[in-house]
Amino acid sequence: PTAQGKPIYEYCGVKLCSGEDFIASHIIPELPGICAKDQDGKASAPYLVELHAFICIDNSERVKKAAAECDWVPSEDMSSTALASSY
Numbered sequence: 001p002t003a004q005g006k007p008i009y010e011y012c013g014v015k016l017c018s019g020e021d022f023i024a025s026h027i028i029p030e031l032p033g034i035c036a037k038d039q040d041g042k043a044s045a046p047y048l049v050e051l052h053a054f055i056c057i058d059n060s061e062r063v064k065k066a067a068a069e070c071d072w073v074p075s076e077d078m079s080s081t082a083l084a085s086s087y
Contacts, residue, residue, distance in 0.1 A: 023054055024066035032072055032081050 001009055001016070009016055017025070031047055038044040054063040071081040 019050075020054060020058075020060050020062055023050060024060075024062050027051075028063070028066045028070050032070060036074075036081070 006016065027047055028051070031044070031051070034047060035044045051063070051067065054060040055067065069083070071083060073084045073086075074081050
């Protein structure tokens with residue numbers, strides 16, 4: 001929000017965070033499930049575009065760390081996911 005609008009949000013108890021905080025805390029943990037259920041890529045594409053921007057363009061260490069600590073790699077039988085280092 002703008003500097004003028006921020007106090008209103010805070011007064012109403014709305015928690016504000018940066019886009020970087022939001023993607024690291026809320027999007028990345030859910031993204032493997034979104035991708036797994038997404039047959040044609042349409043549901044996951046906007047999230048992956050944002051992830052690419054934070055990591056490759058903005059060089060966000062926080063987002064890189066969150067993604068590295070997330071279970072992304074599917075098992076051979078596709079029954080579960082884990083960190084790449086787990087296999």
